[in-house]
Amino acid sequence: MLIGVGLGPGDPELLTLKSVEILKNSDKVYVPGRMAADLVAPYADAEVLDFPMLRDYDVLNAVWKKNAEIVAQHARNGTVAFGLIGDPNFFSTFSHLAKIMNKHYPDVETSTIPGISSITSFASRADAAVETSFEVSDGSEKRSKIILKAKQPRKIINSLREEGFTEFIFAERLFSDKEVIIKNVDDIPEQGNYFSIVYARRPSLGTE
Numbered sequence: 001m002l003i004g005v006g007l008g009p010g011d012p013e014l015l016t017l018k019s020v021e022i023l024k025n026s027d028k029v030y031v032p033g034r035m036a037a038d039l040v041a042p043y044a045d046a047e048v049l050d051f052p053m054l055r056d057y058d059v060l061n062a063v064w065k066k067n068a069e070i071v072a073q074h075a076r077n078g079t080v081a082f083g084l085i086g087d088p089n090f091f092s093t094f095s096h097l098a099k100i101m102n103k104h105y106p107d108v109e110t111s112t113i114p115g116i117s118s119i120t121s122f123a124s125r126a127d128a129a130v131e132t133s134f135e136v137s138d139g140s141e142k143r144s145k146i147i148l149k150a151k152q153p154r155k156i157i158n159s160l161r162e163e164g165f166t167e168f169i170f171a172e173r174l175f176s177d178k179e180v181i182i183k184n185v186d187d188i189p190e191q192g193n194y195f196s197i198v199y200a201r202r203p204s205l206g207t208e
């Protein structure tokens with residue numbers, strides 16, 4: 001089992017209780033750099049795995065594959081935590097590592113524990129509350145959209161289809177005992193509520 005653990009923006013007091021628990025109870029903990037290693041240090045002895053920023057894709061792929069192999073050795077027989085700055089599903093090294101693991105080591109289950117991301121950290125520190133729709137970009141193509149307050153999910157999905165979106169996930173009351181996550185679009189209900197989210201994704205247009 002491999003768990004991507006969000007370590008928050010860098011303040012040791014901004015790790016979640018769940019992240020700390022996972023770090024303490026894992027058989028092995030990896031991190032991609034010094035900053036993450038320092039955040040993990042009070043709870044576990046982390047090993048730094050190097051993920052260099054290279055332009056040579058052949059070399060880069062070889063490094064990623066090697067790292068996946070190292071992680072898989074432990075994750076096959078125990079619990080491995082991979083600690084990252086911010087959130088593990090948000091522009092994160094972990095997403096790519098999980099993809100490689102799922103492809104080459106499908107027997108290793110992967111999951112994530114959310115962390116406080118740079119977006120909400122920024123809003124807090126810069127006193128810049130986000131109160132209307134907004135865009136986050138790292139310069140890559142825009143392929144996904146998240147709709148909050150999705151009280152009429154099917155109506156939302158129909159309108160997103162017209163914008164070229166093809167994949168949809170409906171989520172409600174996440175991390176509560178009433179949590180709902182529906183990935184099959186045909187099963188998404190007409191009616192949501194205030195704590196409903198629609199996530200939409202479209203294929204790459206290869207234009208950006």
Ligand SMILES: C[S@@+](CC[C@H](N)C(=O)[O-])C[C@H]1O[C@@H](n2cnc3c(N)ncnc32)[C@H](O)[C@@H]1O
Nearest residue numbers: 009010085086087088090091092116117118119
């Ligand atoms: C590869 S992304 C990682 C994002 C991270 N997974 C998250 O959830 O915030 C790296 C970018 O996130 C932003 N970032 C991450 N931590 C930050 C922090 N503590 N302060 C400011 N920006 C941060 C920077 O723009 C940086 O280039």
